[in-house]
Amino acid sequence: MRYARVLFVTPSYPGRHFGGYRPPVGIGYIEEFIASLGVATTALDLNAGFKERDLYRKIAEFKPDLIGFTMMTYQYMTTYRMIAGLRRLYKDIKLIVGGPHVSALEGEVMGQCPDVDYAVSGEGELPMRDLCLGAPLETIRGLYYRVNGEVRNGGPRYYVDNLDQFPFPRFGSYPLGQYTNEIEISTSRGCPHKCIFCSVPDHMGRRIRYRSARLVGDELEYFYRRGVRAFQIGDDNFLANRRRVMELLPEIESRRLKGAVIRCGQGIRADLITEPILRAMKSAGFKQLGIGVESGSNRILDVICKHLTVEQVDRAVRMACELDFDVTLLFVYGTPGETLDDVKKSIELAQRHPVMKAYFFNLVPFPGTALNDWVNENAALLGNREDLFNRTDEWKLRAQPFFETPEMPLKDRIVARRLTGRASRQIQVRTLKRKLARWGPVGLLAAQAGNFNFLERLFIRNRRLRTLMDRLIFHSECSGI
């Protein structure tokens, strides 16, 4: 065996995490898989109440021979700095990175971070298996490594068809009590679309791959039996294949997860929503749906290459609200060609439905996206790229413009942020009033919390408050892991 003791690290991503921070699924899969092959593993998530000094303590206790970091582009310098610090102290431990940032940059990451020994683009289970078990480096697909200072690659990355070969993450190395009481379930990987701002098609591929309904059912049941009552489907395009969804939902229903709340908040496509699917979701325990709307203007939807119309969105949202789902709408603003009038159309779309929430994200040109290429050629960046991606708070990433266009100069982007922020808060207060009405004046007072970011953050980050909120809103059963 080349590496027998592997420590996985999730760097700190400060921010609100959109309603809950859960143990990380990607490195969870890798850890579970290589542990099943005899590699000793452990993990440290710097978002779960740990500091960098805990990393040094963990290294001293566990004595890893390989440390793996998962990386998003947001805050990538934090990881590079951490790696440089570790390299100075531990000459014998090898360091490896993977995750969406590496998928986008491929081998370039080895140049940007000279202290890292390896990088893996795409899915990490098979390259990590091969690396740890000692396969020749030049045969390990998706792996970047160094030979006498030169960066080499073991071949094109994997897109794994048989996802069932990987055991689902049980998060044994994570302090589950430190997270939102919700487990993320990934039932598929990839998305056939190619919206200009989205890194998923590049990172996970356009050929969508599925786990079997039975294994997804087993996973839900495993956590349910341990007291978990809230689940978040983390798929990129959960409804992509109707036939498969209609197999999966009855399977989930058959597991009788009484009192469980299933959320599907990452953004399903409105054009794939049908009444039979919604009814089947309802029966299976789904309560919340995030719909990736992006814009209330057909012209902008075309620019985004969303292949969707406002009319389809209206139809789907109406149907979901009528069937009493808690609907969250996800929009972006600042798209090439977009004007303030288009942003107002997005706000109007959100306001004309009794949705639970509407999020409006300032468009960020992540590497590996068509938007990034367009911005490089056509737009004015509003600062240094490195500073822009390494802002200290995810809220700033979401709210502060990256670039400006003639149709929406910086001053209009600031107006857009103000208008969309106000609309989000109004919708949130409206929802809370409706949900908490049966608590009389106390409920109305509590509803005003939706106006204040710090109170929202408190509810999201505090396990007890979040569980209480779930009970009040969804009537879910008490839970505790």
Ligand code: B12
């Ligand atoms: C769930 C999710 C979240 C959750 C995080 C979950 C949690 N722990 O609570 C939440 C909602 C918090 C979140 C937030 C954000 N997210 Co997010 N998120 C996702 C999503 C939808 C699924 C991730 C997932 O579980 N994938 C399934 C697993 C199996 O894949 P994986 O994690 O990529 O891991 C595999 C490989 O990457 C690789 N790998 C990963 N780590 C490592 C490490 C090593 C050592 C190796 C070898 C391999 C390896 O192997 C893994 C197994 O195959 C992805 C979309 C996607 N498909 O990646 C976006 C995604 C990762 N998010 C993204 C973004 C931009 C964000 C935000 C910055 C958004 C924003 N504007 O604020 C914020 C971050 C802010 C913050 N404070 O956290 C982008 C990242 C793009 C980029 N280049 O960085 C993605 C790709 C979405 C997109 N449309 O572009 N996110």
Ligand code: SF4
């Ligand atoms: S935004 Fe959604 S539909 Fe578009 S490419 Fe990304 S995952 Fe697919």
